[in-house]
Amino acid sequence: MSENTPDAQRQEELEAQEAIIAAGADHPGALGGKPQDFWPSFRRFLGLLRPSAWTFAFASLIGAFGTLLTVIGPRVLGEATNVVFEGVVSRMVGQQFAGMSQSEVADALTQAGEHDFANMVLAMERFAPGAGVDFEALRMLVVWVLIIYVAASLFEWLSGYIINVIMVRTMWRVREDVERKINRLPLSHFDRVPRGELISRVTNDIDNMTQTLQQSLSSAITSLLTVVGVVAMMFSISWKLALVALIALPLIGIIMGVIGPKSQKAFQTQWKKVGRLNSRVEESFSGHALVKVYGREKAVSDAFQEENEDLYAASFKAQFLSGVMMPAMQFVGYLTYAGIAVLGGIMVASGQIRIGDVQAFVQYSQLFTQPLAELGGMLPVIQSGTASAERVFSLLDEDEQDPDADDPATTPADGMGVxxxxxxxxxxxxxxxxxxxxxxxxxxxxxxxxxxxxxxxxxxxxxxxxxxxxxxxxxxxxxxxxxxxxxxxxxxxxxxxxxxxxxxxxxxxxxxxxxxxxxxxxxxxxxxxxxxxxxxxxxxxxxxxxxxxxxxxxxxxxxxxxxxxxxxxxxxxxxxxxxxxxxxxxxxxxxxxxxxxxxxxxxxxxxxxxxxxxxxxxxxxxxxxxxxxxxxxxxxxxxxxxxxxxxxxxxxxQFEHAAVDVDQQAAIEESLGASETPIVGGPPRTDSDEG
The missing domain is CATH 3.40.50.300 (P-loop containing nucleotide triphosphate hydrolases)
Known part of the structure; x- marks a missing residue:
């Protein structure tokens, strides 16, 4: 027979909880169960925003305007660079080719063996020998850039503000739903679920869902719109450079496919261990006086340290995997940047593209890989938030107590309580x-x-x-x-x-x-x-x-x-x-x-x-x-x-006298010289006790 110690009882409780968790693979409503599938849970997570769908669409539209202006900005800046570069080149060749047209200058350069320079001159839109920089055009372009970026910032701020209000209001509704659900759960539910586990779901998991919505999903919209706009602008400049930039997509897909599932599983383990640690802490604090009375401080501390170490290991693994995602995405972005820089330089030198367009394309490459890297960094956070959402949804899906009758009866207000x-x-x-x-x-x-x-x-x-x-x-x-x-x-x-x-x-x-x-x-x-x-x-x-x-x-x-x-x-x-x-x-x-x-x-x-x-x-x-x-x-x-x-x-x-040790009783009898000592006390005797 095993010793029924508090530690043994605690181990049995944890084993029982693990059994429930294991059973969750077959029963989606089981508390603490592992997530059935990411996408159904994620769609349900997003479905929480349905009551604010029109407001969310309006905020997204405002965000789209902001993103569109952000995407246009590099193109206008590239045009300003073209104005400066073409003006400098026009002044440089002004003395040698004064009075000649653009095509005549190109022919002269070709005859002189400067084929690449000739192609570059033909690609310029503001080439005029000796003219110099068109500062009026440059001033207008700079003003437009300022207007574009200021307007883009205002649109993005307004969109982010509205979306954050929607997110906070949504999680307020979730807390209300959880509160009402708890009040509708039968007492048997609380008999079988540790209080620390329930508290973890109501506090930690909902907080994690809130952070996921505020920090990730709102930014994900801007990132997706940015990627679409940037791709369109890159193809409008050069399809060759655009294909180089798109090489990043399969690489990013491989990174997400390899690291993503492992990161999701690690976050699931982390939140499960958070719930167990909360149960341990709540148990220790509520029984703190007894822990001291029985001198179990070291045992409780050791048990806490063990579970804290388990949580540390799980958290470290989850954070490490999620931390690897962003640097890996940035590395892909650097490779893309280098490829665009090399190919763009060759194309500028050969006159296939203007230098300002390459500058804009370099900016677009950063705008392209940055939101992709952000999306990759959001993935572990979204997975963590979805894992928490599943734990909350499993609570919301629990069987409720039988509802009251549709047409309930009443008892007399002056009833006496029979x-x-x-x-x-x-x-x-x-x-x-x-x-x-x-x-x-x-x-x-x-x-x-x-x-x-x-x-x-x-x-x-x-x-x-x-x-x-x-x-x-x-x-x-x-x-x-x-x-x-x-x-x-x-x-x-x-x-x-x-x-x-x-x-x-x-x-x-x-x-x-x-x-x-x-x-x-x-x-x-x-x-x-x-x-x-x-x-x-x-x-x-x-x-x-x-x-x-x-x-x-x-x-x-x-x-x-x-x-x-x-x-x-x-x-x-x-x-x-x-x-x-x-x-x-x-x-x-x-x-x-x-x-x-x-x-x-x-x-x-x-x-x-x-x-x-x-x-x-x-x-x-x-x-x-x-x-x-x-x-x-x-x-x-x-x-x-x-x-x-x-x-x-x-x-x-309850009422009979406490038993006396046999040896002590014998000694008392001997000292009193009595052959029989009656027991003092006991319950009052009744007639049924006779005989």
Whole structure:
């Protein structure tokens, strides 16, 4: 038999989580599952922008105008270079060929053996021997360049601003959808998914999706438009140089095909390990006091270090692969640049193209490879964002709790809270029966106690009553109406609940009490606090009822936290009251006071009490005894004691005197000179105990 240590339990949980992840290959909705396919998920990711489709199209159109102006700019600059170069050449040959036409100068150069120079002269559009630089034309071209680039910057800024607004609004909708989804998920979902994993999806993954949309997809539009415009301009200048530039495309495709899939897989692993590390941190922090009590700091630190190292390795691999992409793309761009420079120089020298056009083409080559490199650099980011999107989509695709009826029933507003369990059947799984044919009725003012050893399933009955789980058979009725026909909000509005672990939010004590009834006045809050003895300690706090509770309400004791939750239930004045070990965190004296408060609170209301301390439920009208998830006995305290069954054994185990070591007992007997020593204490004897 293996030792059931916390580390062993943690390992079992991680193995179970890995099994779920492995199963994700066959089940797309499985939490933590590996991505089924990049493209379907990516299309769904982009589909999030559908509500803003027209605005997005408008922003893209503005961006297209900006890109068009950006693409035109180098051509105008190249023309300015031609004006300067042709003016300088015209002045250089002015004295030798003064008064000659362009064709005559070319013929003269050809006869002199200067064939390349002659071709260059023929290619010039502003050649005039001795004329010099046309500064008026140059001035106009420079002005146009300034206008073009200023307008392009404004268009691109406006487009980027609109797109970023769309992206932020889109992720706001995703967060809203996730919030609503969490509220619609059944309790069973939270029973099987680690909280750290869920928090990672709601925070880290959505943040990653937001960054992907803002930093990548918005820039991708500009990059794609730039590539298309640049290719068109390059072919308009020289198809030969354009073909040299297009050699980069297959090289870039090879880089993306080799590095891309590996980078995507690495990012998937990275985010999976982020979720596991978050689970570890959340677990360690929530149980920090116990970690110190049991001296497990080193074990927890070692476990954290191990998972942190795993995350480091996964993150390093993902970032390394994504980092290789950009330099590889830039290397292809440099090769393209060198090819264009060499071929362009030869073509200028041979008069096939003007020098300004080569200058423009060099700029276009940079404009061509730069967006391609950016697109290559975006690919790992988009893959990472898509992997996060799949994790969020898997949460959004989880099965929800059964919806309320389209035409829900209602219970009388003045109903007293009669509860009926009619042949109730329930189990968490088909192969493990839990409750079979349970029937009982609780009248207003009566109290039902549910007892049993830890893990017996006591809370299950309460979960069924609150419709956290749905029945497999039978019915539960509230004031004669099946709770399955009521809306969950209507059912739970008639119920007050105090849990074993007190939950308080980061607000004032007054606000925490008012949480049970938002319309409660300060006078009603004070009355509830006095009835539940909150008023006894609240005046010792710095700001009284306005004292703001710290994280986890650490500035009040555990018992005081429980008193506040009881006051919260008190002010609700529900028809049905559920107490799940509500007094387990208070001292004995306070418990006695609370019993009086609870008696007043339960007056005229149906109450369900889950208790370990049997002394607190001796006066219950009905006691249900549970073992191994099944109800084995039911009756009053006297009836169950008389039956001498499971309840009697529980009662004996709580009230009989602690066993005394045999040797110590023998020594005591010898010193007292008694042949038999009675056991002091034990439960009160009843007639059934005789004999």
């Amino acid at each position: 509860i009926e369990f009619d042949d109730v059947v329930f189990s968490y799984s088909d192969d493990q029966p839990l409750i079979d044919g349970l029937s009982f009725r609780v009248e207003p003012g009566q109290t039902v106690a549910i007892v049993g050893p830890t893990g017996a399933g006591k809370t299950t009955l309460v979960n069924l009553l609150m419709r956290f789980y749905e029945l497999r058979g039978g019915a539960i009725r509230l004031d004669g109406q099946s709770i399955a026909e009521l809306t969950r909000a209507d059912l739970r509005s008639r119920t007050g609940m105090v849990l074993q672990d007190p939950w308080l939010f980061a607000g004032s004590i007054r606000d925490n009490i008012r949480y049970g009834n938002e319309d409660a006045s300060d006078a009603e809050i004070l009355a509830a606090a006095e009835a539940t003895y909150v008023d006894r300690f609240v005046h010792s706090l710095p700001d009284g009822y306005d004292t703001v509770l710290e994280e986890d309400a650490a500035n009040v004791s555990a018992g005081e936290r429980q008193l506040i939750t009881i006051a919260r239930a008190f002010i609700r004045r529900p028809q049905v009251l559920i107490l799940d070990e509500a007094t387990s965190s208070v001292d004995t004296r306070t418990e006695l006071l609370l019993q009086k408060a609870m008696s007043a609170l339960r007056q005229g209301r149906t109450s369900f009490v889950i208790a370990h301390r049997l002394s607190t439920i001796r006066d219950a009208d009905l006691i249900l005894v549970m073992e191994h998830g099944s109800i084995v006995e039911k009756g009053t305290h006297e009836q169950l004691i008389t039956a001498r069954g499971a309840y009697w054994r529980l009662y004996q185990s």
